[in-house]
Amino acid sequence: MKRILTVCPSRGRPDRLAEMAESFYATSSESDLLVIIDKTDTEKVSYRKLKDKFPQLELWENSLTNNSARFNLAFEVYPNYDYYHITNDDVVYRTDNWDKTFIGMLDSRPGIAFGDDGIHSGKCCTFPVISGDIIRALGWLQLPTLVHGLYGDDGWLIIGKMIQSIYFFKHVLTEHMHPMVDKAEMDETYHTTNSKAMYGLDHDEFMKWCAKDALKDIKRIKEYLNAKH
Numbered sequence: 001m002k003r004i005l006t007v008c009p010s011r012g013r014p015d016r017l018a019e020m021a022e023s024f025y026a027t028s029s030e031s032d033l034l035v036i037i038d039k040t041d042t043e044k045v046s047y048r049k050l051k052d053k054f055p056q057l058e059l060w061e062n063s064l065t066n067n068s069a070r071f072n073l074a075f076e077v078y079p080n081y082d083y084y085h086i087t088n089d090d091v092v093y094r095t096d097n098w099d100k101t102f103i104g105m106l107d108s109r110p111g112i113a114f115g116d117d118g119i120h121s122g123k124c125c126t127f128p129v130i131s132g133d134i135i136r137a138l139g140w141l142q143l144p145t146l147v148h149g150l151y152g153d154d155g156w157l158i159i160g161k162m163i164q165s166i167y168f169f170k171h172v173l174t175e176h177m178h179p180m181v182d183k184a185e186m187d188e189t190y191h192t193t194n195s196k197a198m199y200g201l202d203h204d205e206f207m208k209w210c211a212k213d214a215l216k217d218i219k220r221i222k223e224y225l226n227a228k229h
């Protein structure tokens with residue numbers, strides 16, 4: 001077991017995942033990669049074949065209905081990693097030793113670290129690496145009420161700022177190859193997960209969390225960290 005568990009849901013895009021995994025393994029040494037797909041995915045045979053090229057990759061097939069549930073199952077099964085990293089199958093890792101860079105900061109102070117996704121320049125906490133003690137304090141890796149996981153990065157940005165332990169590394173490029181910046185073609189997965197309806201559902205749930213539970217979650221994190229550190 002390495003120090004970081006990287007969790008990546010994927011659907012219908014084994015070729016995109018292959019590109020992500022190639023860059024992931026070429027640039028990291030402290031991270032395990034867990035990929036979660038739907039067992040009804042028509043491309044699941046192609047996903048399985050990726051194990052031939054990347055034997056260290058762990059592949060799960062399940063029938064969970066949303067990405068938040070997939071992320072949180074990963075934490076439930078593997079609750080003892082030092083760090084957890086949320087990523088997508090359309091990310092390309094461009095910076096060598098990105099994982100060591102984040103660990104170097106977070107070992108001295110538990111918190112959240114993230115790089116430049118090539119789109120937001122630090123304004124969104126995209127693809128964060130999060131101290132395991134924070135996840136254990138919360139009991140989840142992604143806000144459980146989110147349907148797809150949209151606005152999850154906004155949640156981590158709020159948490160990081162409120163605990164005064166969030167770190168943006170401009171020189172670490174975790175590039176998001178997304179259609180919004182003409183770095184990918186629209187496909188069925190994008191159409192489904194980035195629809196107006198999906199954004200609306202997750203936005204509503206995110207705003208409910210902000211209003212009702214954010215401060216309680218932040219208090220829980222602070223108490224847990226103070227007790228351990």
